[in-house]
Amino acid sequence: MIIPTAHFGEVEIDEAKILTFEDGLPGLEEDTRFAILSNEESQPISWLQSLDHPEIALPVIDPFLLCPDYAFDVSDEDIEKLDLKDIHDAFVLSVLVIPKNVRDMTINLSAPVVINVRNGKGRQIILDDKKYKVRVPVAQLLEQSGKGGDGLCSS
């Protein structure tokens, strides 16, 4: 099917790849259908594009690229809502904030987006874990990457 987007023009996506976020995202409760768009120029950042509002697209990234030791528990409630039967079916993304000054880019490690690849159900879950913050500077994570450890990911 072809979906209209404000930033990427009309994009053809496989209907099977439509993601359903029953409760929307915090702050974006009206957006319940999304697709992940990969834009060659911004790789490895992808875009979580709303199918409900063409102008809404959030940059997302595989958090394990920046934080190899990132780990969290998924609550029973979230597992039930995602109908997640096997943890290997879970696909995790983190939302980025890219501000006017790109050097101040941050990653949200406190609320990962979890997608069940079996049924396309998604949720942005809120971790009950104070060590992961909402606005972690990506520049600092990049600086420490390759130097071993990921001490800046958690605090």
Place this chain on the structure above:
Amino acid sequence: MLVLTRKLNEALKIGDDVTVTVLSIDGDRIRLGIEAPEEIRIVRKELLEEIEQANQLATQSIYFLKEWRRTEKKYVENSFRQLKDIAEGREAQEIKAQEDEKL
């Protein structure tokens, strides 16, 4: 807003299933114990607000895409290349791990 006064170790019930108990008081810090069914999400209000705000800011990111490609081209390219290298390095590691497993 309903306002109630509670002392240390006193509790209140919200509906049939939720109990909130005052566990300790230390200056302006109050520890609360909350008993509630699993399906009731309990989250610190300021954390939820911070996440809502971050998501809304995230939707603005795309508007800066063009601008930072122009003004910060080199920085963005370097950062993205670094991320790509990490991604490719990890992929290579995974493939190697899978091959090792086969052997």
